[in-house]
Amino acid sequence: xxxxxxxxxxxxxxRSRRRLWFIVLLVVVIxxxxxxxxxRVRRPAGENSAIVQPSAAxxxxxxxxxxxxxxxxxxxxxxxxxTTADICVRGYAGKVRDxxxxxxxxxxVSYGIRTHRAHQYEVDHLIxxxxxxxxxxxxxxxxxxxxxxWNARVKDRLENELHRRVCxxxxxxxxxxxxxxGDWIAAYRRYVGREPLPADxx
Numbered sequence: 340x341x342x343x344x345x346x347x348x349x350x351x352x353x354r355s356r357r358r359l360w361f362i363v364l365l366v367v368v369i370x371x372x373x374x375x376x377x378x379r380v381r382r383p384a385g386e387n388s389a390i391v392q393p394s395a396a397x398x399x400x401x402x403x404x405x406x407x408x409x410x411x412x413x414x415x416x417x418x419x420x421x422t423t424a425d426i427c428v429r430g431y432a433g434k435v436r437d438x439x440x441x442x443x444x445x446x447x448v449s450y451g452i453r454t455h456r457a458h459q460y461e462v463d464h465l466i467x468x469x470x471x472x473x474x475x476x477x478x479x480x481x482x483x484x485x486x487x488x489w490n491a492r493v494k495d496r497l498e499n500e501l502h503r504r505v506c507x508x509x510x511x512x513x514x515x516x517x518x519x520x521g522d523w524i525a526a527y528r529r530y531v532g533r534e535p536l537p538a539d540x541x
Contacts, residue, residue: 404524414480470501
C-alpha cells in the first residue's frame, strides 16, 4: 500500500523561494561588481598593458638624472601587440605612427607645459615605435632637445641601438621594451655608453 500523499508545507515553500531569490540576487551583484572592475582597468583596443616599472634602486644614482626621465605616473609606457618580425620590417614605424595634434597638446598639458618654442621639445614615444611602442598618451611625453647631457637626440641613439640588437637576435624585444620604459638613461649606459656622445649631448 502506497504512503499517503502529504501536502507541501507552505512555510517551507516560502523559505525555499526566499533562498532561491537570495542566491539569484547574490549572483547578479557579483557579476555587476566584476563588470565595474573590468571597465576601470580596460585598455584601449589593440594596446598591451603598460610596462611595469622596475624599482628605482636598479640605478643607484638615478636621483642625479631623474629630471631627464618622464613621470612614470603619467607616462608608464605602452606597447602594441606586435612581434620582432613586425618591427624589423623596413618602414614599419612610419606605417604605425599616428599621434594627432590634439594628443600632442594633451601630452604638453599633462606635464604643465603651456607654451614652447618650435623644436624645443619632441612629443616622444617612451617605448619607441621601432620597439613596438604604442601611440597612446600613456606612452608619450614632451622630451627636450635642449637639456644636457640627456635629451631627445641622446635617446634616439639608444632607440636605434636597441632596435639593431633586437633585429639582430641579440636582445629579446620585451627586454628592450622594459629597459627603455623603466629607465632609458640606465639603458643607454648599458647598451650604448656611459655618457652621451658630444654631438648628441648639445
